Amino acid sequence: MTDATSNILDEATPEHRRGSGLMRLALSNEFGLALLIALAFGIFAMTLPGFTSPFSLFTIGRQIGIDTMIGLAMMAVIVTGGLDLSVGAIGVCAAMVFGYLAQIAGVPLPLAIPLAIAFGSVLGFINGYVVVRSGVHSFIITLASMSIFFGIMIFLTQAQSFNALPLAVPAMGKLRVGGPISILLIITLVVCAALSIFYRYTTLGRQMLAAGANARAAELSGIRTGRIIIACHMLTGGLAALAGLMLTARTGAAVPSMAGHLGQDWLLPAFLAPVLGGTLLSGGRVSVIGTLLGAAFVTIMTSGLLLMRVGEFWILACLGLMLLLAVLADRLRHQVLRARGMI
């Protein structure tokens, strides 16, 4: 068969592929974000004295660590084409459980931390189980569970903080490694690496992507979609718990209001980072690095604007605007890629 030449399993000149690869990279979300980050960082570093001070770099890095973790938590469920409004509530609930274990029950930290993360996964399991069993969209289920989780937490804690945690907890929030780098950022980077490997090199990770992109096709290919979706929600719960613990370390206390009313304050960072990073809201494709870069960009912008004495409330509006621009840019990028036949 003469068509064998076009059987490009072994064709495709390397130059041709590299060329389109470079083009692809240049048009990729991650590349654009990295450029933006470099640009913003450069401008702030030159114009704002103190922006590159060790303390400033430390706080920026720490904030990137926390916001990335919140973003990853949401990303893990966006994979399914769903979402989880209760990430904030789960994060706070897990932090409060941790606070109780560490402060009241006297559980040693190496045990209290995994227990709190496991607790977050359990809450995620509840979400996932109800979503899969009811067949109702995760929006409304997690809207309800956010209210329930948060309500139960407030009811049990009577809105009181745990602020006499073992000293190791606040110390963790202040710990620096290798100069101005926060240990919390290191933790996040490790989680990022683990998740990248997870989605690329494990069966479960691949199954999550497949079930998220096309649940029906995945099911008919022998994937137990229901279980996989529940697993996604559990991963979200665990990551949200971890984010809650990191926030606890930064604050030095487990505070019921640390994610705002019902944990709603987390929603913006939770969506902003993955959406900026190029995770598809319709599911089936993730970018862990993109989420990290997205959170980094947001944090750098926020820190820079704060140093420029822009009121923090106006920054809130700016972040909303940024989310809007991010989705519009993403739409535009898609059109360019499509026009060039790259997707």
Added chain:
Amino acid sequence: MSALQVSHVSKAFPGVKALDDVSMTLRGGSVHALLGENGAGKSTLIKIMTGIHKADSGSITMEGKPVRFGNPRQAAAGGLGVVHQERNLVTRFSVSENIMLDRLGKHSLSSVDYPAIAAEAARWLKLLDLDVDPSTPVSRLSVAQMQLVEIGKALSLQSRVLLLDEPTASLTPSEAQVLFRILRRLRDDGVAIGFVSHKLEEVFDICDTVTVLRDGRNACDSAGLKSLNRDDVVQMMIGRAERISKRAARSKPATAPYLELQDYSSTAGHKDISLAVRPGEILGLYGLVGAGRSELAKAVLGLSGQTGGEIRVAGRHVKINSVAEALALGIGYVSEDRKAEGLILLHSVLANAGITVWKRLANALGFLRDATIASHVGPVLKKLEVKTPSLDQTIGNLSGGNQQKVSVAKWIAAGVKLLIIDEPSVGIDIKTKAYLHDLIHELAESGTAVLLITSDLTEMVDVADRVAVMDGYRIQGLVENDRNYERVSTAIMGLIHGRKAA
């Protein structure tokens, strides 16, 4: 003057020339058939006429005036009404509101004058002999009634040209006759009607002229049907006479069945299904749309509950609750709906071809590398001659034929013992189709049991060893295939209509 004339239209999609210099003429007061096999270009042509796609070259005129519709709304406003295969009704709304949906009021804050629109709708319902109260919600109508409501909706826009895309696909023969009576009356009133169908009996029953497409070209352009007979039309459609297959009939292997259903009933509605597929055998499952064939495949895969009877795999009594369990038992399913159920279009060729073997290839900790998967599925893809720039290519970018090859390849890679193939040649070119038929035979020769579901009788006669005939979610009988089209098709139709007559 022709009511609608399509002249020398061409349209290319990435990798496929969908239409190549196609022409067609519809005249007022006449019913025109648009025929062609799956993938011949019929739906592309309709989409170009109604403005969903833009033609690369060529022109369309209505009543002699050139038209170029930007979307179906403009087409409707221009007098070209289309009744699509998918029901396009708001089912919670009443019949009259659906018919008059774009004319509920002059501006956004107008009050809807329900008596007036009911009266107007009633006029069209009367014309269509549809005896329902215009205020009935569409959700309470039968499929056939919904079809008529859609026709009424198209007509109420003063359409001079009415295109019907497979209008009888989900109708019973008697419902179809009612529809034809109405179409004839519309024709006599001067409407130009375009009629897309797979059923040649219907075409000869109602149409006056015919355009046949084959591989995106005119096999004939608006010829009179009177001068043609059935064989002529079939020859134009498939490029050869419909006759005894080139393959010799295969003898039934004497092995024990791999899959056996006995008095099987399902929550999907199947009753007392008994059939057996042996290793090395190709069992055809034939039936009209809505007979419950794909549903049977999916029920066996565990997507519907079992309410009675028995499933035996390799002689062992089993219960199958999910596709994962079916896969573990060596059963695979190639869906008829490649885009929605067969493939994950967003993902790479490798991810799609390897999805069935991830679990098997992973190490104890659940880790696996692309290279491992590639070394496993690569040879299969190569053997099936899948044409792709690389294994990382997004599968949505491949042609339909190559996509179909991948959706078969993933089951071959999984080493299934029974492969259920549902409408294998939907939306693929003739060459790939022939290739797939050879492949199915090769699979059977190598000992795989194949259950082939298709509504294409030629394909059935060409490929299957035996044909189980299904109607109304029951098996009506079994026909041995001796590759004699005439005899086999008569026997199959006899089994289907025998029930209808009884």
Added chain:
Amino acid sequence: MALSFTRIFDNDWVGPGLVSLAAIIGISIFQPSFLSPFNIFVLLSAIAVNMVIALGQLVIIGIGQMNLALGAFGGLVAISFVAVMELYGVPPFVAVIIGFAIGTLAGGASGFVIARTGISAFIITLAGLQIFKGINLGITEAQPFYGVPQSVKDFGNLSMLGPIPWLVLPMLIASIGMWYLFTRLRIGRYILAIGGNRTAAELSGINVTATVIWAHAISGLLAATAGMMLVARLQIGQPTIGDDWLISSFAAPVIGGAVLAGGHVSVAGTFFGVVIIAIITQALVLFAIDPFVVQIVLGGLILWAVGINRLRELRVAKLNERA
């Protein structure tokens, strides 16, 4: 007979209506003060505001989308309403018009972006929520405005007739208006048509873009109304107005039988949804139960309603199958 019986139960408002009635009877047996004129007055005030909020979400649910920014619209309008009166001495009547305009414009703008870009309403309104909330806090620096004229305070706290507060008036107008819109006006039918079957609506020549903008503008108008009603009731321009609307704005329509995918809503059902929520909230206070429990109950109500709606859908599907 059996048929007409089930028919009645197919009406969305019957279930929630009966539950409301049972709750009122049950609670007043244990707590006769529940039906005291004062308590009825308080209850009706809460119902009036929450009904208007719920209607603001209902119109978006009808078209098959969601509006996370509803509370942010309401909050922004509330503080703008007071700000123009306090800072510029604008008479209340004109301030109300300005409030309506801001809400309608904000809603229309978010509808425009959603319709034009085709990006999910969820993400656009999440961005809108932050933008409008940020503007709100940026203007107020999180401090309330106190300059609410006496006439506005009176409207929010005086009775119109017996135990019926004036606040019921805007609720009635909004409810009847929305009922008329959904059942009789072209725009309402188009909203439901798009929510019910978008492709069909598009192919039928309905201008989807314009209809989506309309729906969001109406949502903004209703949010504005609710925001100003709350100013009247609270007697100050609180920047936090709207912060807690999200859950209840979905709970009431869902309890009232609205289909979240769009295409089917019930104004009467939503009303009883609001009533149920108000009664439960009030009962928790009467029985001196921890007010935090309200959150748990609200979430539970949503799940319960989703479950009931799901069961009904399945039943209808089964009926259709048999037919």
